[in-house]
Amino acid sequence: MKAFLILPLLFGAASALAQVKKTYTEEDFVKKVNEEVKKKVDVIKNKSVSDLTKEILDKEEKVRLRELELQKREDSLKVSENDLGKKYSEFEARQKAFLGCVKRNDEEAKARVGQLVDLISNMKPEKASDVLSIQDPDVAVQILQNIDTKKASKIFNFMDKEVSAKLQKQYLQMKK
Numbered sequence: 731m732k733a734f735l736i737l738p739l740l741f742g743a744a745s746a747l748a749q750v751k752k753t754y755t756e757e758d759f760v761k762k763v764n765e766e767v768k769k770k771v772d773v774i775k776n777k778s779v780s781d782l783t784k785e786i787l788d789k790e791e792k793v794r795l796r797e798l799e800l801q802k803r804e805d806s807l808k809v810s811e812n813d814l815g816k817k818y819s820e821f822e823a824r825q826k827a828f829l830g831c832v833k834r835n836d837e838e839a840k841a842r843v844g845q846l847v848d849l850i851s852n853m854k855p856e857k858a859s860d861v862l863s864i865q866d867p868d869v870a871v872q873i874l875q876n877i878d879t880k881k882a883s884k885i886f887n888f889m890d891k892e893v894s895a896k897l898q899k900q901y902l903q904m905k906k
Contacts, residue, residue, distance in 0.1 A: 843869065843872045843873060843876070844876070846869070846873050847873050847876040847877060850862065850873055850877060850885075851877055851878070851881065855881065855884035855885045855887070855888050856888045858881075858885045858888075859885045859886075859887075859888035859889040860888075862874065862885060862889070862897070863889050863890060863893045867896065867897060867900055868900075870897055871897055871900045871901050871904055874886075874897065874901055875901065875904060886898060
């Protein structure tokens with residue numbers, strides 16, 4: 731009966747000791763690390779040289795495949811870079827052509843306005859006022875801007891008051 735009483739006490743004491751954390755010294759730690767290293771070295775020693783060689787060859791093959799993949803990516807990037815350069819050059823060429831067209835159109839418009847200025851300048855103020863009254867206001871103002879101011883004032887005098895006021899207002903805003 732005493733044995734039955736002592737047995738539970740022993741199990742309780744053993745479980746209490748198991749729950750206490752054990753602290754290791756630096757020396758114990760170094761011993762434990764050395765033991766683990768020895769285990770790993772023993773595993774390697776137990777492997778045959780052919781197994782180790784095979785592992786090395788497998789790793790070399792993986793590295794070679796990775797290098798090939800990286801080389802393919804690099805080549806792809808070079809091709810993409812060249813394509814992008816070509817597209818940029820094409821875009822610049824198209825932009826220059828477009829800007830050239832815009833500039834040419836502006837020059838042609840100025841030439842046409844210049845011809846109209848010469849035409850209106852040679853007209854009598856009454857006839858010129860009739861022509862400019864029905865003309866597009868922007869064009870009429872450009873023409874009036876390039877005509878002698880005395881002639882322009884005479885043309886304004888012969889125009890309908892509303893049209894004259896509108897063109898004069900636009901003319902003054904252009905002068906600013």
